[in-house]
Amino acid sequence: MNKSIRAAIIGSTGYGGVELIRLLLRHPHVEITSVISSSTAGAPISEGFPHLHTIIRDKLDPVDVQLIRSKADVVFTATPHGVSAEIAPQLLDAGLKVIDLSGDFRLRSREAYKEWYKREAAEQAYLDQAVYGLAEIYGDRVNENVSFISNPGCYPTATLLGLIPAVKSGWIDLKSIIVDAKSGVSGAGRGLSLGSHYSEVNENFKAYKVNKHQHIPEIEQALSDEAGTPVVTTFTTHLVPMTRGIMCTSYATLTDSKTEEDFIEYYEQFYEGRPFVRIRPKGTWPATKEVWGSNYCDIGFAVDQRTNRVTIISVIDNVVKGAAGQAVQNLNLMMGWDEGLGLDFTPVYP
Amino acid sequence: MNKSIRAAIIGSTGYGGVELIRLLLRHPHVEITSVISSSTAGAPISEGFPHLHTIIRDKLDPVDVQLIRSKADVVFTATPHGVSAEIAPQLLDAGLKVIDLSGDFRLRSREAYKEWYKREAAEQAYLDQAVYGLAEIYGDRVNENVSFISNPGCYPTATLLGLIPAVKSGWIDLKSIIVDAKSGVSGAGRGLSLGSHYSEVNENFKAYKVNKHQHIPEIEQALSDEAGTPVVTTFTTHLVPMTRGIMCTSYATLTDSKTEEDFIEYYEQFYEGRPFVRIRPKGTWPATKEVWGSNYCDIGFAVDQRTNRVTIISVIDNVVKGAAGQAVQNLNLMMGWDEGLGLDFTPVYP
Amino acid sequence: MNKSIRAAIIGSTGYGGVELIRLLLRHPHVEITSVISSSTAGAPISEGFPHLHTIIRDKLDPVDVQLIRSKADVVFTATPHGVSAEIAPQLLDAGLKVIDLSGDFRLRSREAYKEWYKREAAEQAYLDQAVYGLAEIYGDRVNENVSFISNPGCYPTATLLGLIPAVKSGWIDLKSIIVDAKSGVSGAGRGLSLGSHYSEVNENFKAYKVNKHQHIPEIEQALSDEAGTPVVTTFTTHLVPMTRGIMCTSYATLTDSKTEEDFIEYYEQFYEGRPFVRIRPKGTWPATKEVWGSNYCDIGFAVDQRTNRVTIISVIDNVVKGAAGQAVQNLNLMMGWDEGLGLDFTPVYP
Amino acid sequence: MNKSIRAAIIGSTGYGGVELIRLLLRHPHVEITSVISSSTAGAPISEGFPHLHTIIRDKLDPVDVQLIRSKADVVFTATPHGVSAEIAPQLLDAGLKVIDLSGDFRLRSREAYKEWYKREAAEQAYLDQAVYGLAEIYGDRVNENVSFISNPGCYPTATLLGLIPAVKSGWIDLKSIIVDAKSGVSGAGRGLSLGSHYSEVNENFKAYKVNKHQHIPEIEQALSDEAGTPVVTTFTTHLVPMTRGIMCTSYATLTDSKTEEDFIEYYEQFYEGRPFVRIRPKGTWPATKEVWGSNYCDIGFAVDQRTNRVTIISVIDNVVKGAAGQAVQNLNLMMGWDEGLGLDFTPVYP
Structure with a gap:
């Protein structure tokens, strides 16, 4: 072993x-x-x-x-x-x-x-x-008998880790989910394009592929699986003038009177024993740099009584947890090793 | 004169x-x-x-x-x-x-x-x-008899110019409005704080004051005025690693079967004769750099049949249209001059 | 006219x-x-x-x-x-x-x-x-009889405006000139290349074309003309993770015992009546952002008694004074107009 | 042990x-x-x-x-x-x-x-x-009997690793050394100042403390020690709009007819067995991002026959090799461990 x-x-x-x-x-x-x-x-x-x-x-x-x-x-x-x-x-x-x-x-x-x-x-x-390798959710499907992992996309990883517990809790209206997603430029890869040209991106913030991003069906497939009923979402992708990092700001209407403390407690239990998901204390929200270079997905909450909505903020390093890091995590699970093996990178700050 | x-x-x-x-x-x-x-x-x-x-x-x-x-x-x-x-x-x-x-x-x-x-x-x-000087909406209240203008906030300017026509159209559900707002760092001013310290902000994207920003009541006051009924919104503010620019990505559920073309046509009529609001062609959305250094507010639309929502993207330069530029525009109106006088700055690109 | x-x-x-x-x-x-x-x-x-x-x-x-x-x-x-x-x-x-x-x-x-x-x-x-249109130096050659202007390069503009007065003063050893130049990425144009790809440039500082940049002979041609004797220079180009701006930090050995005040006074006289060259007060040096979006070339000095050298720091916006702005300035001279016509842009700050 | x-x-x-x-x-x-x-x-x-x-x-x-x-x-x-x-x-x-x-x-x-x-x-x-802990140069002075290490400054580390072999080679004129240094903003620390305020630094390149930086005597002390005669240098510090990274572009006049290959070969021998100094192949120079997050110091050369000068480009991550990483390296030496223990961080790219 x-x-x-x-x-x-x-x-x-x-x-x-x-x-x-x-x-x-x-x-x-x-x-x-x-x-x-x-x-x-x-x-x-x-x-x-x-x-x-x-x-x-x-x-x-x-x-x-x-x-x-x-x-x-x-x-x-x-x-x-x-x-x-x-x-x-x-x-x-x-x-x-x-x-x-x-x-x-x-x-x-x-x-x-x-x-x-x-x-x-x-x-x-x-x-x-292919086994869909969203490690914290489907990790139990990955074992030594599995030969083929499909590693999740960067946006789906941040979105799903942020939303799946809420979807399973029954606390949110499944028809109300809106995800406002933002990514650093490395997500577009090393291939040359005007959209990744420095002078076009620097000191610029833009939306792209609104309602058309190919990660939408991946997200909805998993949310629907978890909900047991079809879920559609409004999903917007934006480009941030930085190299690494994804933030998904997700909105949903509450079906029940729940507080930030409720969400924090529920998520902490949901992700108990999974080292790479970190739930933030009440009143604080994660910034992308706080997971930079690491395999963490950090999640924070805001509940607004005025509008009866919860805002869920989840961040990852798109190149690590959103790609290579989760791939290594899946390798670990596939080999029967500890899922965190070789992934104990502290975020690089500043 | x-x-x-x-x-x-x-x-x-x-x-x-x-x-x-x-x-x-x-x-x-x-x-x-x-x-x-x-x-x-x-x-x-x-x-x-x-x-x-x-x-x-x-x-x-x-x-x-x-x-x-x-x-x-x-x-x-x-x-x-x-x-x-x-x-x-x-x-x-x-x-x-x-x-x-x-x-x-x-x-x-x-x-x-x-x-x-x-x-x-x-x-x-x-x-x-004080006359609330959101020029394209309340400009007709500003004339030579007015001595005191309260210049709108940066987030409210971008949000309201993007949302007010939709609110007045009756095409959106007023209870469904969510605004995901993003700003460059200059909005925080020249006063020193860790939140504006270069090494903390660069290569970082973060949310702040979630549901607590002081621009929320300003936005809701104007939306309620225009709607003729109280409107509350979910409003999230984020900090982008750039100096200038605000984007507000606003979401609302459609009450009627409307297309992107419908919104574009309606907004173009609504803002006819107002040189600083530019409506973008179908399938394109404005980026913050495209108004950089200028007094423009650019607006684009996406309608999603799958979720029956409209996404409205509005951008401004927070220091110009969100502050000094609109102040000069208000001066022009106050003096009975053309509102664009001295404001014909082409955005600086790149 | x-x-x-x-x-x-x-x-x-x-x-x-x-x-x-x-x-x-x-x-x-x-x-x-x-x-x-x-x-x-x-x-x-x-x-x-x-x-x-x-x-x-x-x-x-x-x-x-x-x-x-x-x-x-x-x-x-x-x-x-x-x-x-x-x-x-x-x-x-x-x-x-x-x-x-x-x-x-x-x-x-x-x-x-x-x-x-x-x-x-x-x-x-x-x-x-072709008349070489370095406006502050050769502007007197440009008049209504001239039909063809060769507009100077960006690095040569910053370098030559910083060095020519010193070369003409006789105060520096012509064999000792070293120019350490830094440019924003827009200088590389809109054509796609890995060297202008956002994720490669952001949070990165690099040297390129060391001793090989095609602007070297242009600089040496003008310095030699002004000196009346062949001048060669060591010239290094670096890429700065920003869109606009060039700084040339130029070094030369003093042939005479001169102070910063001497240089400031000499340069102010040299550029008297030329609105786009600004000499900075003793003990201060220009930063690129302080000319951003404008046609200025700002120059500051440091004299080091310990090493008997002068350091001359000159900055421009490479897209304006280093390209389009100087071209307009040359048009003005060519037409017999005031050289500053249409160029009264205050630098955009911040 | x-x-x-x-x-x-x-x-x-x-x-x-x-x-x-x-x-x-x-x-x-x-x-x-x-x-x-x-x-x-x-x-x-x-x-x-x-x-x-x-x-x-x-x-x-x-x-x-x-x-x-x-x-x-x-x-x-x-x-x-x-x-x-x-x-x-x-x-x-x-x-x-x-x-x-x-x-x-x-x-x-x-x-x-x-x-x-x-x-x-x-x-x-x-x-x-105190033992001055420039590890690759004075590492042999650090052993289990040493209790007190003074860890070198960031600029001195990059400068000295780039220059000391050249100084010891006898190939350069000791009176001709000029160092043009550039640093990311993290070097200024977490203390608040206008000079580290995001909107002042972003999209800006500036010189500071010209000829006055407190690292100058540290550099000259070591160069003089190695040369066996007093060495003074012209040393300019610049601030780059990025968080991490230092580049020192050092210039010196050759006393002998040496090529880039000569320098590369000499430096490779000089640093043989020292894993954290990497000499770059002919015609290439290191960029700061290529050592980002790691303890490496990378060095490249250009020899210009036209001016008879060598340009030496050395880069480090100022927070690692320029501070914490070298401190750990010194701890390793002090404890009699391998100097690289716990420091095998691959640079983070991009």
């Missing part, structure tokens, strides 16, 4: 991939044996990421299933949507364990995928095999 | 005051005759604000009503809450016109002021005299 | 071009009659630059010399290096006045151009015709 | 102190037994630093030497200048090991201290006892 495993990372030159490297380098039971990139195979990874100079001297491997099979036990696919749908099945067929960080295996409905992602969904058999 | 008037600015060493200087320097009919600061009187203003070096060589005057009376026709009081309540009546009694940028004269209810500002309200007679 | 002229801007969808629009909209004697872009001709300019929504309703024109000739008297070519070398001669031949913002006509030596720009230089005849 | 030691941190509510907590939490042989603050003793540390919520539940202890003695073996004094001069001697007298992060024990000359720090120096006996 404590033996080392060998990990390969496909998409090592994206932000999710390079963060997996940072995290796995500190993992006591994992050895990174292959860093893989389709676009720059053959070059040392430190050429494109000089912060890894002297830390990783490896050259990037090409995407070659047999080569991966020979070098690794588990593969993280930090690949763009569409690419994972192709490569993950091949890796699984080759007998590898796979943790996919893309959106390709998160939606059970192939129709929903096609509608929101504007492309064909992955094959049904593999969709059926 | 075209003669110059002489203007004094109390609070010239705050961000609102120094922005008034920038704007009034370009105004064809205004001469700044006194820059006033209680704290640093006697020093050249360019000592504390070197960007004014060679532009304004004046020394700061003390707060002295007789001196002001001798030098000015109109006074902008860009002073902290509580200070304006003291000084504005004295200036009015001395026969000066006053445009107050503080919150001291915005609420008609002295009880509401005390509850939200945690201090005693100004005297009733002066509250009665 | 006061009649309006008609201006066209080629490259209206770059940062230099869009800033020309902002400035010229406020110019009392200029009418923008054509905004031109080779890449997006036919689209409204406000589609790509929504901050211009309602301000400019024009569609982008293609690059068509006859069309331009029919619509304009003067053309600003805010085009990439290489493109100007092609288009400017055609415009001149068509009888238009041209102000070129590229580097194509700044170097008299075609060999130097080829060495530093890695491409063929423009034709000699046009190089000969 | 591998037994745990107990550590106390005085000044736990400053940025240096809170970073020590982050680092020591990962150290395999150190237990933090007391977090100490004179100003907020009695409050939980997570009240002022919510990122530590659930990680450290301790309340802040007062500064009480006997209490510290009872709880700790080693004390980090992350206290302001002047405070350390008082408290460190008391702690030493009580038999504790002390690592001081202030400037109070870095200068051997009490006169120099008084001149640059504008206050009285610490007592001579303690100055004599």
Whole structure:
């Protein structure tokens, strides 16, 4: 159980991939044996990421299933949507364990995928095999028999950890949920676009994909599962002039007379024993920097008697808990290890 | 009508005051005759604000009503809450016109002021005299007979310009309004605090004063006036790591089957002839940088059939339209001038 | 002399071009009659630059010399290096006045151009015709007989305005000049590159093109001209995580026992009557934000007796004084107008 | 040798102190037994630093030497200048090991201290006892017999690691050294000042304390020691709109015909076996983000044949290698442990 495993990372030159490297380098039971990139195979990874100079001297491997099979036990696919749908099945067929960080295996409905992602969904058999790895909620489904994890999206992670206990409590009107979400720019990845161009983003705050973000069906799928009835939400995404961090400010109408203390107590019980969710004391709300560089999801509450609504504020580091960190957490669960192994990063402040 | 008037600015060493200087320097009919600061009187203003070096060589005057009376026709009081309540009546009694940028004269209810500002309200007679200067809505109340303007708050300006047409249209459920507001740091002023300390704010996004911001009663007072019935709102304020800009993302449930086109057409008619409100084309939403340094308020819409809600996104530069710019606009109206005089600043981009 | 002229801007969808629009909209004697872009001709300019929504309703024109000739008297070519070398001669031949913002006509030596720009230089005849428009130094060469201005680069403007008086004073050792330059990211333009990608630049400070920047020969050409002897400099460029602003920190060994007061007095005399150069008082140095959005170049000094060196700090807004603002200043000189016409922008602070 | 030691941190509510907590939490042989603050003793540390919520539940202890003695073996004094001069001697007298992060024990000359720090120096006996802990240079002086370390300043660390090999090589003219230094804002600490106020710093680049920074004598003391002859430098400090990171761009005239390859080879040999100094390949230079959150100092070179100068670019994270990280490195050396123990943080990128 404590033996080392060998990990390969496909998409090592994206932000999710390079963060997996940072995290796995500190993992006591994992050895990174292959860093893989389709676009720059053959070059040392430190050429494109000089912060890894002297830390990783490896050259990037090409995407070659047999080569991966020979070098690794588990593969993280930090690949763009569409690419994972192709490569993950091949890796699984080759007998590898796979943790996919893309959106390709998160939606059970192939129709929903096609509608929101504007492309064909992955094959049904593999969709059926994938376990949705929202660790604090579905962690009990992940064990040594599971070979394939679909790692949740960044917005869904922050939204769902903030909302699922409320949804299950019965204290909120399920038809009233509105999520106002804000993300740092790293969520858009390393691919070039005017929307991530420094001079366009700096000293600017903007909304994008209003009501159209592909994370909406992922959120609604989980909320509906937990509620036992279809839930739709109004979900707005905004871009914040910062690199890392997501805040979801969620609103719902109370069905019952509940206080902030009630919510805090309920959430603390709900997340008891889960080290990465931290419930904030009454009257305080988490800021994104307070989880920066760490795997925490922090949650705070405000109840307004005037309007009979609860405001739930949840924050994560989108690159860690919203991607690479939760992927490592899922690896831990998959291997039967403590879920926090190698993830004891204190947030970097300031 | 075209003669110059002489203007004094109390609070010239705050961000609102120094922005008034920038704007009034370009105004064809205004001469700044006194820059006033209680704290640093006697020093050249360019000592504390070197960007004014060679532009304004004046020394700061003390707060002295007789001196002001001798030098000015109109006074902008860009002073902290509580200070304006003291000084504005004295200036009015001395026969000066006053445009107050503080919150001291915005609420008609002295009880509401005390509850939200945690201090005693100004005297009733002066509250009665103040005209609430939300220019595009109440501009017709401002004319040459008006001596005292209470300039709206930054959040209320963005929120109200975004919501009032919808409230008046009857298309939204008045009980359903939620405003998720975000502001740059300059809104907190030049006074030192940990909350405005660079290393605490940079690369950080946070919520503050949730349900407690003193702009809430100001917003609800105007919405209730326009609706003809009491309106309460859920209103959350967030701090964005940038200097200037406010975005209000407002949500409401539709009472009728309306489209984005309907809202755009309605708002364009509503604001016809008001140059500083710009309605964005369907499918686009304004970003804060697109009004940066200017007096514009830009508004965009999203209607979601799935949830039967409208999302209204309104942005301003908090220092201009949310403070100094609207104050100059009010001066123009008060003097019978074109409301845009001296305010034709194109947003600075990038 | 006061009649309006008609201006066209080629490259209206770059940062230099869009800033020309902002400035010229406020110019009392200029009418923008054509905004031109080779890449997006036919689209409204406000589609790509929504901050211009309602301000400019024009569609982008293609690059068509006859069309331009029919619509304009003067053309600003805010085009990439290489493109100007092609288009400017055609415009001149068509009888238009041209102000070129590229580097194509700044170097008299075609060999130097080829060495530093890695491409063929423009034709000699046009190089000969171009007047290098560093306004405060060579403004007397620009008059109504001049048809073609080569607008200086951003780094050269800040460096040369800081160094030329010192070079001419004889107080510094010409062999000792070192310039440590820092620029905001807008200097790299709107073209996409990893070096301008938000997540790579934010919270990062880096050096680039050390000893290799194409502005080095431009600086040395002017310094050598002024010194009457060849001058070489060590020149390092750094990227600052901000959008606008350049600071050049220049070092030189004193040949004589001079104080900060000596430098201040000398520079004030040198730049007497030139409104856009501001000399800072002893013991203070300019920050980039103190000229933000304006056409100023601010300069401060430190003399160190311990090391017998002077440190000269000069700052500009790279998009204004370093590009569009100086271009307008050159237009003013070319037309025989006051050089400051339409450029009385107070720096935006904060 | 591998037994745990107990550590106390005085000044736990400053940025240096809170970073020590982050680092020591990962150290395999150190237990933090007391977090100490004179100003907020009695409050939980997570009240002022919510990122530590659930990680450290301790309340802040007062500064009480006997209490510290009872709880700790080693004390980090992350206290302001002047405070350390008082408290460190008391702690030493009580038999504790002390690592001081202030400037109070870095200068051997009490006169120099008084001149640059504008206050009285610490007592001579303690100055004599302190070992200047620039780990890669003077690490061999630190061993289990040493009780008192004076941890170097942030600027000196970056400057000296970049310059000392060059000074010792004999390849540069010692009279020609100019250091152009740039720092993120966290270097100014958590104390409030207009110079660290967000709206003043954001989108701004400025010089400060030109030729007057108190780190100058510290740098010159070490350079002179290494050169065996007095060395003076021109040293300019600038503030970068970012939280963490220092870059020192150092210039010197070559005394010999040396290439970039020569410097790279020499430096690689000089720092052989020192894991935290990384020499960059020819033609590349380090950016501050590439060491962000880590204990690395990265160094790159440019040699300019035209001017016969070398440019040496060195970067650190000012809070880690420039303060808390180097302090832990010194603890490791002091305890006879591997110098890298607990410091294997990969830089956080992006």
